[in-house]
Amino acid sequence: MKTAGADLDSLPPSLKAHLQPPAPGPSTGFNELDRALPTGGWPVGAVIEVICGCWGIGELRLFLPLMRFCLQQGRRLAWVMPPYVPYAPALMQAGVDLDRVVVVEPEHRDTEALWGVECLLRSTACAIVLAWPAQLSEKAVRRLQLAAQSGGGLGILFRADGQSGRWETAPVALRLRIDAEPGGLAVEILKARGGCRRSTIRLALP
Amino acid sequence: MTAQVDFLPVTNADAVAPTPPEAGQVLWLCLCFPSLALRLHRWRGPVQAVFDDQHRAYAVSAAARAAGIRPGMSVAAASVRCGALERRDRDVRQEAAALAGLGRQCLRLTPLVSLAPPDAILLEVRGSLKLFGGFSGIQRAWRDELKPWSQDCHWAAAPTPLASLLLARQQRAVKVESQDRLHSALRELPIAGLGVDPGLIERLHKIGLRHLRDLWRLPRDGLARRFGFGLLNYLDRVQGRQADPRPIYRSPQQFSAEWELSLATTDCRAIVTAAKELFRQLVGFLRQQDAGVTRVRIDLFHDRVPATPLDIGTRHSTRDGAHLVHLLDQTLRHREVPAPVTRIRLCRVRVQPFAPHRPDLFGGCGTDGGGWRRVLDELEARLGWQAVRQVRCSMDHRPERAWTHQRLSAHGIGPRPRPLWLLARPQRLILRQGRIWRRGYLSLRSGPERIESGWWDGGDCRRDYYVADNPLGQRLWIFRDLKRHGHAWYLHGLFG
Numbered sequence: 220m221k222t223a224g225a226d227l228d229s230l231p232p233s234l235k236a237h238l239q240p241p242a243p244g245p246s247t248g249f250n251e252l253d254r255a256l257p258t259g260g261w262p263v264g265a266v267i268e269v270i271c272g273c274w275g276i277g278e279l280r281l282f283l284p285l286m287r288f289c290l291q292q293g294r295r296l297a298w299v300m301p302p303y304v305p306y307a308p309a310l311m312q313a314g315v316d317l318d319r320v321v322v323v324e325p326e327h328r329d330t331e332a333l334w335g336v337e338c339l340l341r342s343t344a345c346a347i348v349l350a351w352p353a354q355l356s357e358k359a360v361r362r363l364q365l366a367a368q369s370g371g372g373l374g375i376l377f378r379a380d381g382q383s384g385r386w387e388t389a390p391v392a393l394r395l396r397i398d399a400e401p402g403g404l405a406v407e408i409l410k411a412r413g414g415c416r417r418s419t420i421r422l423a424l425p
Numbered sequence: 426m427t428a429q430v431d432f433l434p435v436t437n438a439d440a441v442a443p444t445p446p447e448a449g450q451v452l453w454l455c456l457c458f459p460s461l462a463l464r465l466h467r468w469r470g471p472v473q474a475v476f477d478d479q480h481r482a483y484a485v486s487a488a489a490r491a492a493g494i495r496p497g498m499s500v501a502a503a504s505v506r507c508g509a510l511e512r513r514d515r516d517v518r519q520e521a522a523a524l525a526g527l528g529r530q531c532l533r534l535t536p537l538v539s540l541a542p543p544d545a546i547l548l549e550v551r552g553s554l555k556l557f558g559g560f561s562g563i564q565r566a567w568r569d570e571l572k573p574w575s576q577d578c579h580w581a582a583a584p585t586p587l588a589s590l591l592l593a594r595q596q597r598a599v600k601v602e603s604q605d606r607l608h609s610a611l612r613e614l615p616i617a618g619l620g621v622d623p624g625l626i627e628r629l630h631k632i633g634l635r636h637l638r639d640l641w642r643l644p645r646d647g648l649a650r651r652f653g654f655g656l657l658n659y660l661d662r663v664q665g666r667q668a669d670p671r672p673i674y675r676s677p678q679q680f681s682a683e684w685e686l687s688l689a690t691t692d693c694r695a696i697v698t699a700a701k702e703l704f705r706q707l708v709g710f711l712r713q714q715d716a717g718v719t720r721v722r723i724d725l726f727h728d729r730v731p732a733t734p735l736d737i738g739t740r741h742s743t744r745d746g747a748h749l750v751h752l753l754d755q756t757l758r759h760r761e762v763p764a765p766v767t768r769i770r771l772c773r774v775r776v777q778p779f780a781p782h783r784p785d786l787f788g789g790c791g792t793d794g795g796g797w798r799r800v801l802d803e804l805e806a807r808l809g810w811q812a813v814r815q816v817r818c819s820m821d822h823r824p825e826r827a828w829t830h831q832r833l834s835a836h837g838i839g840p841r842p843r844p845l846w847l848l849a850r851p852q853r854l855i856l857r858q859g860r861i862w863r864r865g866y867l868s869l870r871s872g873p874e875r876i877e878s879g880w881w882d883g884g885d886c887r888r889d890y891y892v893a894d895n896p897l898g899q900r901l902w903i904f905r906d907l908k909r910h911g912h913a914w915y916l917h918g919l920f921g
Contacts, residue, residue: 295797307816307828321801321815321833325808335804335812344797 248284251420252406256393257413261285265392265412266340266364266374274302276399277424278377281406283313285373286347290316294346297339299323300332302351329353333363340366340374348374360389452551452602455589456567457579458527460484461544462520464574466513467685467767474503477515484515520544526682528674530570530706532713534563539586539671545593547586547671560600570709573702583607585665587620594618604665611663612638621659625652637663680710681772689728689765693757696725696766701750703771708746715779717742722773723753727764735760737806740833741798742777748799755807801833841874842892844902844918851915854903861903861914865896873905892920 244260247253253260261267271278286296296319298305307317323339325331332352339345340363352359355376367374376391394410403423408415462475462484471488482498492507504510520543528546531538534557537549550563557563560582568575581592582600588607592599595618601610614637616629629652634640640648640660649657661667682703690696700723711717719742725733737752804813814830821827854861861867872891879885888904895901902918 304828305816306824307818310816311818317815317817321813322830323804323808323813325812331808331812335808338803339800342796342800344800 245285245288247281248288249281249420249422252422255408255415255418255420257411257415261373262392262412263373264368264371266360266367266376267393267395268360268376268378268389268391270378270380270394270396270409272380272398274377274379276397277404278397280424281397281404281422282347282349282375283315287314289346290314290319292346293319295319295321295344297321297323297345297348299336299339299348299350300325300352301349333359336374337363337366340372341370343370343372345370346372348372349377350374351377355389357389360391364390364392450551451549451584452554452582452600453584453586453589454548454550454563454567454580454582455541455545455586455593456527456531456548456571457545457581457590457593458524458574458577459544459579460486460577461523462515465516465519465523465685467687468511468513470509470511472507472509473511473513475513475515476500517543522683525674526706527571527574529676529713530709531567532674532676533570533709534566538674540674541586541590545590547590550582583610585663586669586671587659587663588665590620591618591663607664608641612636612641616640619659621656625656628652676710676713678714678776680707680774680776681770682706683768683770685768686766689767691762691765693754693762696757696762696769697750697754699769700753700771701746703769704746704749704753707749707771707774708744711744711776711779714776716776717744717779718749718774719743719777720773720775721749721771724770724772725762725766726768726770728767730764732770733760733763733766738810739798739802741802742780744779748802752802752806755803759807759809805833842871842902842920844900845921846919848917848919851904851917854914854916856914861893863895863901863916864899867893867895867901867903869893870900876904890917 244256244258244263246260247256256262269278269281290296296315298320301322301324305320305322310317310320323332323335325335329352332350333355336348336350336352339348355378360376363374363376380396391410392412393408396407396409398405398407400421403421405419405421407419408417463473463486466473466475471486472492472494473486474482474489474494475484477483480500482494482496482500482503485494485496489503489507489510492510494503494506494510498506500512503512524540524542524544524546528538528540531546531548535548535550535553537552539547539549541547548567550560553563554560557566564580567580571578579593579596579598581589581597583589583592584601584604584607588601588611591614592601592610595614597610597614599610601607616634616636616639617626619626619637629640634643637660645657658667662669684699684703686695686699688695703723707718707721719739721737723735723737725735727733735753735756737749737756739748739752743749801813810832813833815833817829817831819827819829854863854867856862857866870892873889874891875887875889877887885908887907889907890902890904893901893903900920901916902920903914903916905912905914
């Protein structure tokens with residue numbers, strides 16, 4: 220009689236990742252959020268989707284501790300199609316090493332940007348890819364997820380709330396909705412791989 | 426007997442067989458490419474012939490040979506034999522270039538390569554036998570190296586270059602190891618295959634001499650008297666009784682190679698496949714020079730449309746053919762090819778000393794510089810270099826000017842070098858014999874970095890900064906003052 224373990228071993232690695240308990244990831248820098256996430260921090264080798272009402276409510280500040288952590292380890296950071304100019308003096312103030320940051324803004328915005336995100340995610344050299352894609356299909360997200368799995372980095376896709384497209388079924392590791400709160404941010408965990416109660420966490424942002 | 430003196434201008438001593446030199450330890454491999462002239466042209470059908478400037482067939486394909494067309498035939502005679510015959514004019518310049526290209530590739534096998542125009546290459550392989558694991562290893566290596574050509578290439582190996590050339594031209598795929606066996610290997614060769622004056626061959630045929638063994642049977646002085654010393658000399662060189670120095674082929678410092686597409690196409694995949702062969706040659710060239718490239722130009726030639734140039738750059742000196750092919754692939758996808766491509770040329774190679782990627786001692790990939798550079802190359806190849814940038818702070822209070830975009834520099838991605846010691850007042854540097862001197866001649870390491878500022882407070886400066894080393898091992902930060910007359914040099918800091 221076959222044991223359950225033997226069955227698990229024979230599965231392809233992409234499927235196994237879904238069944239096994241997720242590996243612990245780097246801390247988010249916010250204790251409440253760390254406790255709420257099944258990975259005890261941000262996942263690694265995965266894609267996170269962040270749904271925002273509008274830009275500028277603290278969506279970048281949420282990820283600054285992670286960026287600092289990765290840069291301290293000597294890893295690199297890429298911004299693909301940012302909606303505004305990433306402001307160098309502020310990044311410096313926040314402790315981001317500008318030498319390890321690259322900004323990618325292709326001319327043909329949609330497809331080329333996605334190709335760039337995939338290319339960066341697949342490489343092991345880039346730890347975090349922050350991307351603001353104009354349009355995204357479920358298939359594209361799946362591709363990005365696979366690329367992140369093979370590269371071991373983290374892809375963060377920002378999406379404005381009203382943006383069209385059927386993303387709800389996309390296989391991201393973590394889906395968050397963030398909303399402004401007085402003095403901070405309300406983070407609602409819509410989906411987290413590894414199982415998690417749907418909950419809203421209030422964070423105080425600097 | 427005055428007539429005899431006329432026939433024998435040189436003393437008898439020359440007609441006596443010279444003792445063979447100590448040549449036993451060389452082995453010449455000859456590679457002969459009879460279809461070289463054919464393959465430089467594009468054809469529609471199989472019945473092909475190339476004609477020389479005398480309008481005589483110079484090279485014919487197998488199908489043409491089957492139709493009865495032979496080298497040396499006139500155009501009219503050949504056309505009569507086969508209506509479907511395709512004719513091209515011989516291009517001697519291109520043939521020479523193609524042969525030199527093959528010679529360059531063969532440098533991977535041995536440093537002693539000699540070209541035997543119009544269609545053969547001679548390689549001295551005795552010194553390489555051990556490296557390649559015997560003669561069979563060499564055979565595999567050249568077949569692999571000259572892959573597109575190895576199908577219709579004839580080879581032979583012998584202790585003398587001329588003997589191997591004769592054997593290869595006669596399509597005898599044999600290896601003759603020693604001088605003693607050379608005689609028996611050559612005896613059956615027809616005289617018509619000798620590389621001597623056709624008139625002389627006709628005269629030999631007239632007196633019933635058909636094979637080399639017939640020539641050898643004749644007395645040497647008689648042979649010299651009737652046919653001249655040239656023939657005797659030639660025979661001695663074939664047998665190794667006389668030294669036969671060969672010009673050694675040296676690879677050029679610049680690389681350029683072309684590839685004719687068999688079918689004009691706009692299909693990216695076909696172009697990339699053809700370019701692969703060019704890149705393979707480039708990698709071979711770079712390996713011989715122990716160098717890498719940072720920039721390569723690919724020209725795509727069309728019919729009646731100006732050529733399309735494609736530039737491929739890497740930020741690190743590389744000789745990884747697969748990476749370069751991948752970059753070309755990405756570049757092509759980004760670009761529109763305006764017309765069908767007939768020919769591809771790879772040229773304008775920026776050769777740099779090769780710097781292999783060194784992983785750290787523990788094989789960590791945390792700061793995987795090599796991988797990062799590859800990703801950036803790939804992004805730049807497809808999206809254009811304007812799309813991939815860094816942001817930087819700049820010293821200005823106006824918020825919109827407090828940052829700048831910066832193109833990723835080709836070398837290391839890092840800040841400008843600044844010394845740990847700054848001199849309170851820059852010191853003037855002297856020149857000796859036109860070179861900058863500070864406790865020895867300085868050699869520049871990097872630079873220039875232009876610093877130009879301060880016009881508003883009267884301290885206006887315009888300087889080009891360099892990092893320099895001197896023989897004592899000091900690393901200096903020096904600049905050239907462009908504001909002052911004469912552009913004097915100053916020392917401004919020390920990298921303590």
